[in-house]
Amino acid sequence: xxxxxxxxxxxxxxxxxxxxATELAQELEISVRTVYRDVEALSSAGVPVYADRGPAxxxxxxxxxxxxxxxxxxxxxxxxxxxxxxxxAAQLGLGEVAANAELKLLAALPPxxxxxxxxxxxxxxxxxxxxxxxxxxxxxxxxxxxxxxxxRPMRMVYRRWGPREVERLTHPYGLVLKGGAWYLVAAxxxxxxxxxxVSRILAAEILDGRFERPQGFDLATYWAGYAADFRARxxxxxxxxxxxxxxxxxxxxxxxxxxxxxxxAEAGPPDEHGWTAMRLPTESTRHARWLLLRLGADIxxxxxxxxxxxxxxxxxxxxELYGAPSGDAQGER
Numbered sequence: 001x002x003x004x005x006x007x008x009x010x011x012x013x014x015x016x017x018x019x020x021a022t023e024l025a026q027e028l029e030i031s032v033r034t035v036y037r038d039v040e041a042l043s044s045a046g047v048p049v050y051a052d053r054g055p056a057x058x059x060x061x062x063x064x065x066x067x068x069x070x071x072x073x074x075x076x077x078x079x080x081x082x083x084x085x086x087x088x089a090a091q092l093g094l095g096e097v098a099a100n101a102e103l104k105l106l107a108a109l110p111p112x113x114x115x116x117x118x119x120x121x122x123x124x125x126x127x128x129x130x131x132x133x134x135x136x137x138x139x140x141x142x143x144x145x146x147x148x149x150x151x152r153p154m155r156m157v158y159r160r161w162g163p164r165e166v167e168r169l170t171h172p173y174g175l176v177l178k179g180g181a182w183y184l185v186a187a188x189x190x191x192x193x194x195x196x197x198v199s200r201i202l203a204a205e206i207l208d209g210r211f212e213r214p215q216g217f218d219l220a221t222y223w224a225g226y227a228a229d230f231r232a233r234x235x236x237x238x239x240x241x242x243x244x245x246x247x248x249x250x251x252x253x254x255x256x257x258x259x260x261x262x263x264x265a266e267a268g269p270p271d272e273h274g275w276t277a278m279r280l281p282t283e284s285t286r287h288a289r290w291l292l293l294r295l296g297a298d299i300x301x302x303x304x305x306x307x308x309x310x311x312x313x314x315x316x317x318x319x320e321l322y323g324a325p326s327g328d329a330q331g332e333r
Contacts, residue, residue, distance in 0.1 A: 005030070009038050010047060013061050020058040088177050092145045138182050140204040141175075148172045151210045154186075157203040158196060165202065171211040174219035185222060193217075195226055235259075235281030239288055240303040245274035247298035254294045255280060277302070285310055 008028060013019060019027075021035045028035070039059055043049050048062035138144075140156075147154040155169050170186035173193055177183075182198040243251055252260045259281060267278040282288040285307050292299055293314065301308045 006038055006042060009035070010042060010061075013049065013059060014065075018052065018058040018060040024059065092141065092175075138198040138201070140201045141182055141198050143204040143206060144172060144182075144184055144198055144201065145175060147204075147206050148175055148184075150206075151213060153207040153209060153211055155205045155207060156196075156201050159200045159202055168196075169207075170196075171213075173213060173217060173222075176219070176223050185219060185226075187214075193222060234283050237282040237284065237288070237304070239280050239282050239292075239301055239307055240277065241280060241292065242271075242275045242277050242300040242302060243295075244298040245270065245276075247295055248276075250295055250298065254291050275300075282307075289314060 005028060009024060012024065012027060021032045021039075024035045025032045030038075039049050039051075048065050049059055050062065051057065051059055144154070146152070152172075153169060154172055155167065157165055157167050159165055168186075168188050170184075170188055171190075172184055172186040174185045175182055175198070176185065184196045184198050184201075185193050186196060187193050248260060248264065260278075263278040263280050264276070267276050270276045280288075285304075288307055289310050292301065292311070301311050
């Protein structure tokens with residue numbers, strides 16, 4: 001356990017450069033006191049770890065020092081191949097680079113990890129987009145990726161919802177792939193980061209010069225907050241429903257597994273007929289009707305009254321549409 005932690009500490013210093021004891025402790029999920037002991041152990045083993053004093057201080061390795069440790073376990077090597085997404089890499093113009101890196105990694109591995117990695121590649125494949133879409137067409141994705149990588153300002157023409165076209169001068173911070181769609185996180189006019197769907201970029205021009213990324217900005221943390229805020233803004237209402245036994249799976253498909261699982265966790269026990277009452281967040285009355293009608297008679301809306309009335313009216317219309325004998329329906333045509 002400690003040997004693995006010492007190796008992780010060494011690799012952190014090698015890849016990130018100078019780090020404070022607090023930063024190392026947070027990254028490794030250990031105490032600062034343990035960091036002190038581990039650094040002393042590395043130094044005693046001959047690893048040139050130095051401590052710089054002052055406000056900008058921290059631990060660092062001697063300039064030019066590189067560890068030759070590359071002992072990937074079979075599981076670690078396999079995970080690297082499972083994480084390789086050929087589709088997104090190709091979209092970013094890195095398909096050939098990723099393939100070459102994979103070949104080099106395979107060649108460098110000892111026999112056992114190489115066997116595990118090859119088996120992982122043969123037996124598992126990750127397909128990011130959903131079933132009913134192939135992902136967005138994003139013709140300017142390569143330009144956006146270049147601006148992100150080189151920290152170059154980018155002027156773009158963007159199609160907002162409406163539709164409405166606007167021009168923006170941006171500082172691109174990062175790209176996120178979500179459900180087959182690429183999103184750009186960028187600042188405009190020195191303000192807070194905003195999120196743009198890359199497929200809606202109509203024109204892009206990479207400008208001269210470089211911008212400075214905000215100190216401490218973390219793309220994953222930003223995206224987690226943005227996603228949570230998006231869900232909160234989208235679900236402004238609530239519906240009380242009764243769900244038939246065994247219909248939870250269809251409800252997950254209709255409104256989302258995360259939403260249903262959270263509602264089930266707060267729901268009471270089923271009634272004497274096995275039906276479960278739960279509260280579901282809703283985007284709007286009409287949108288909720290469209291989603292919940294998928295379950296047919298396996299769901300009953302209890303509240304709010306306007307949604308229940310809309311469901312009843314829709315069912316009445318369907319009954320009138322399908323209730324007429326086929327001959328009468330044909331005669332009306």
